[in-house]
Amino acid sequence: MMREIDHLEVRNLLHAALDGELDTLDMMRFEAHLSDCTECTAEYARLSALSAAIRERVPRYAAPAELRDALLQSLMPREAEPPKVVPFPASRLQRWLRPAAGGFTLGAALAASLAVMIATRNVENAVTDSVVTAHIRALQPGHLTDVQISDQHQVKPWFDGKIDFAPPVKELSDQGFNLVGGRLDYIQGREAAVIVYRRKLHMIDLFVTRSDHAGSGAEPAPAPRTTPSGYNVEHWTDGGLDYWAVSDLNRNELADFAKAWQGR
Amino acid sequence: MELGQATETARFAETALPHLDAAYNLARWLTRDPGDAADVVQEAMLRALKFFGGFRGGNGKSWLLAIVRNTAFDWMKANRPAEIARFVPGGTGEDEHDIENIAFEGDDPEAALIRAGDRRQLDGLIEALPLEFRECLVLRELEELSYKEIAAVIGVPIGTVMSRLARARQLMQRGWLKEETR
Known part of the structure; x- marks a missing residue:
């Protein structure tokens, strides 16, 4: 009788276990039951297979570009517009840098006052805000990548002569992160190379800048952060360069990305 | 005044836009039509912007998806009353007989398989x-x-979510196993 009650109870726990919704104690009871109940074990395997098949094969539909454009236009109509005064024939790159150059003065002044007034941690938060804003700006149509190439041997030379350091470009497609391209940006008044990856439908921007603490070698990355807007940010320093990975990808997968990048 | 409004709109964009794909995906699966889904999302974003003042921070994704979900239901009430009539708002799906009757009505799983x-x-x-x-x-x-x-x-208790999810998977499995053992 006791066994029967346990059995019925566990049937109801199968889904919660599958969805990671059981606390430690219930999970232990659940596993104990599975170890001597072939029926529940089989059912659990079937449910897992179904769940995996859905996640793998059923599409998560992405918003059509026209819908995204229409919404962006109605929400931030002028954000993407470059200033009108252009002394040189404007290349695509110059158009891109010009609004950022405006941000440069402001960013530099802000950084200077921040440096005096508040602790490093807050500066770090300001940088985090800054990379997230840059990421959102880049999601606007036509701004995501200046060079749209999925081959690291073509993305890397594209940065040559455009910035005064050589950002490493890595091929991580075997780990599910596909190289999409690159662009230039300014983060807190500092030149940044941005290497763009895609994981399923999520874009990942990897911002690379020269580090303040160059020469100090690799530093342990601070804990991953989720901004109020729902973007996740991973930051690390390596070989005199600062890295920020920004994406709406979930925390674990972005952490995997950071690990994959540093592991090579 | 206008500046404040612009800041508010920018804050809204930052909260809502990251979840645009999720919003569309939900609307797409609820309405089962790409054009209808786009209409629903557009309407939902307007509502969300209007109600944004009441958003106290926290989980932006759940907040937006709740609005998308309600918009989709309103849209279907207006455009596909027959479909929405079969919907049981507080139902847990515990009544096996009812489910058997409504589960694949109008779109037989067998047909889905063959197709x-x-x-x-x-x-x-x-x-x-x-x-x-x-x-x-x-x-x-x-x-x-x-x-x-x-x-x-x-907008239902967690227990209801659990039993609906269990039923959903059970119904899926039934169709899926049929195919596997064929």
């Missing part, structure tokens, strides 16, 4: 699920929301 290859088959099975099961399954398997988040989006 389709492997991926299309799973798509078809999900589309054939009654609304209350379909939304739970999509929010859980495709949007990877927790039970608590799903409960917040749908």
Whole structure:
């Protein structure tokens, strides 16, 4: 009788276990039951297979570009517009840098006052805000990548002569992160190379800048952060360069990305 | 005044836009039509902007998806009253007999199987699920929301989410196993 009650109870726990919704104690009871109940074990395997098949094969539909454009236009109509005064024939790159150059003065002044007034941690938060804003700006149509190439041997030379350091470009497609391209940006008044990856439908921007603490070698990355807007940010320093990975990808997968990048 | 409004709109964009794909995906699976889904999302974004003042921060995704979900239901009430009439708002799906009757009405899983290859088959099975099961399954398997988040989006207790999800999977399995043993 006791066994029967346990059995019925566990049937109801199968889904919660599958969805990671059981606390430690219930999970232990659940596993104990599975170890001597072939029926529940089989059912659990079937449910897992179904769940995996859905996640793998059923599409998560992405918003059509026209819908995204229409919404962006109605929400931030002028954000993407470059200033009108252009002394040189404007290349695509110059158009891109010009609004950022405006941000440069402001960013530099802000950084200077921040440096005096508040602790490093807050500066770090300001940088985090800054990379997230840059990421959102880049999601606007036509701004995501200046060079749209999925081959690291073509993305890397594209940065040559455009910035005064050589950002490493890595091929991580075997780990599910596909190289999409690159662009230039300014983060807190500092030149940044941005290497763009895609994981399923999520874009990942990897911002690379020269580090303040160059020469100090690799530093342990601070804990991953989720901004109020729902973007996740991973930051690390390596070989005199600062890295920020920004994406709406979930925390674990972005952490995997950071690990994959540093592991090579 | 205008500046304040612009800041508010920018803050809204930052909260809502990251979840635009999730919003569209949910609307797409609820309405089962790309054009209708786009209409629903556009309307939902307008509502969301209007109600943004009442958003106290926290989980932006659940907040937006709840609005999308309600907009989709309103849209279907207006445009597909027959479909929405079968929907049981507080129902847990515990009444086996009812489910058997409504589960694949109008879109037989057998037909979905024959019509389709492997991926299309799973798509078809999900589309054939009654609304209350379909939304739970999509929010859980495709949007990877927790039970608590799903409960917040749908506006039902967590226990109801659990039993609907269990039913959704049971119905899916039935169609899926049929195909495997064929």
